[in-house]
Amino acid sequence: MMSLSRQQIVIFCAAAAMVGGFFLLRYLPLQKKFKAVEQMRISQQRTIEEISAKSKQMPVLKEQLFQLQNKVGNYQAAIPQQRQLSGFLDMVTDLMQENNLKEALVWPDKEIELKKLNCIPLNIQCKGGLVDIFDFYKQLQSLDRAVRIEQVKIINDKNFKGNLSMQAKAIIYYRRKAG
Numbered sequence: 001m002m003s004l005s006r007q008q009i010v011i012f013c014a015a016a017a018m019v020g021g022f023f024l025l026r027y028l029p030l031q032k033k034f035k036a037v038e039q040m041r042i043s044q045q046r047t048i049e050e051i052s053a054k055s056k057q058m059p060v061l062k063e064q065l066f067q068l069q070n071k072v073g074n075y076q077a078a079i080p081q082q083r084q085l086s087g088f089l090d091m092v093t094d095l096m097q098e099n100n101l102k103e104a105l106v107w108p109d110k111e112i113e114l115k116k117l118n119c120i121p122l123n124i125q126c127k128g129g130l131v132d133i134f135d136f137y138k139q140l141q142s143l144d145r146a147v148r149i150e151q152v153k154i155i156n157d158k159n160f161k162g163n164l165s166m167q168a169k170a171i172i173y174y175r176r177k178a179g
Contacts (some may be wrong), residue, residue, distance in 0.1 A: 027139065048137075089106050091143065092097050092124065092140065095139050098139070099128065099133070099135045101136060102126065102127045103126055105125045106122060106125075109121035115176075116175065116177075117173050117175060118173065119171050120171065120173070123168075125165075125167050125168075127164065128163070130154075133166050137149070146172065147170055147171070148170060149168060150168075151168060151170070152167075
């Protein structure tokens, strides 16, 4: 067997130390940086894919927004700046008369003050046929002013001849003046 000289052993140890040093001091840190960069690239790729998927939904969301805007309409026009109670009560009474509803009564309750809106609870009472009452509610819904029906109570007459008594609670709103 061949014996190694002292010089060969020193060269071998120096070469091993250089390889080990390169591996520990250069290769492993670069490998960690490479993995970190690769993770960042994968994360950015996922983000790009998510954004791409969401951007494909934009036309659908725009259509939904357009439909909601059409459905809501002009909010400020439906909730006036002033109370305008007497004019509204007259309109409701006129609608009841147009729909052949008898014993029509509409009167307000105590007003409720909120931060930006005021609410006026209304009591509505009348007698008539079911079709006439239904038509009244359709016309009430089509008014330019926002009306929320809270409660409706319909009672048949004692003879069951189709004459109904209707009592309802509704709320109308108006905006508070600034200041």
